[in-house]
Amino acid sequence: MIEPVFFYAALIISIGAFLAILRILLGPTVPDRVVGVDTLNTLVVAGMVLLGAAYDRTIYIDIAIVYALLSYIGTLIVARYLQGGLK
Amino acid sequence: MIEYLIYAFLAINITFNLLGSIALHRFPDVYTRLHGATKCTTFGTIFAVLAVVTHALYRLHVTGDPKYLQMALHSFVALVALLLTNPVGAHAIAKAAHLSGYKPARAVIDAYEEKLGGEEE
Numbered sequence: 001m002i003e004p005v006f007f008y009a010a011l012i013i014s015i016g017a018f019l020a021i022l023r024i025l026l027g028p029t030v031p032d033r034v035v036g037v038d039t040l041n042t043l044v045v046a047g048m049v050l051l052g053a054a055y056d057r058t059i060y061i062d063i064a065i066v067y068a069l070l071s072y073i074g075t076l077i078v079a080r081y082l083q084g085g086l087k
Numbered sequence: 088m089i090e091y092l093i094y095a096f097l098a099i100n101i102t103f104n105l106l107g108s109i110a111l112h113r114f115p116d117v118y119t120r121l122h123g124a125t126k127c128t129t130f131g132t133i134f135a136v137l138a139v140v141t142h143a144l145y146r147l148h149v150t151g152d153p154k155y156l157q158m159a160l161h162s163f164v165a166l167v168a169l170l171l172t173n174p175v176g177a178h179a180i181a182k183a184a185h186l187s188g189y190k191p192a193r194a195v196i197d198a199y200e201e202k203l204g205g206e207e208e
Contacts, residue, residue, distance in 0.1 A: 003142070009097045009135070016108035023111040031117040031184035035124060038176055039111060042128040043104060045169055046135045049162050053139040058154065061139075061161045065168055072172035079179035083186040
């Protein structure tokens with residue numbers, strides 16, 4: 001059973017994700033692009049939880065948990081690389 | 088009746104997530120963009136998960152299917168993971184941007200730079 005309200009909410013959140021992708025493509029400096037990727041990760045987690053409710057599948061929400069933890073590790077590694085290794 | 092609560096949660100979620108991604112384009116430099124985007128999207132995602140938890144608990148009350156209890160608990164775990172990791176990631180990005188030499192645009196006072204200079208002297 002599809003709950004249409006959650007599906008439309010996820011659709012509007014994907015517009016915000018498109019704006020974040022635009023910042024990744026346009027960003028004048030490297031930290032601007034990293035901020036865009038961080039925002040995109042949070043929006044993907046929110047959209048995936050909403051799609052899990054829309055399509056009535058709990059497995060989507062499990063994937064959202066794993067995606068949140070892995071994107072955190074990726075952000076930390078890119079930040080370490082930006083500040084010039086382990087200081 | 089409970090539908091209106093879910094609609095209100097989803098409206099707050101959509102408003103704050105869109106404000107967060109618009110803030111990426113309306114602010115001048117890295118630090119203010121990070122400030123707008125991280126706070127707004129974290130607050131919006133809290134309400135997305137609250138809407139899903141309310142929906143799942145209501146379906147559990149109506150149908151009695153334990154699948155919906157699992158859905159509520161797992162989305163709450165996703166919220167906890169996001170709340171623990173998002174501020175730490177934003178802090179790491181801001182510190183790395185400052186250490187790699189990107190200055191705040193149009194800033195008069197840079198207190199972190201003064202603190203670093205005072206420690207070195």
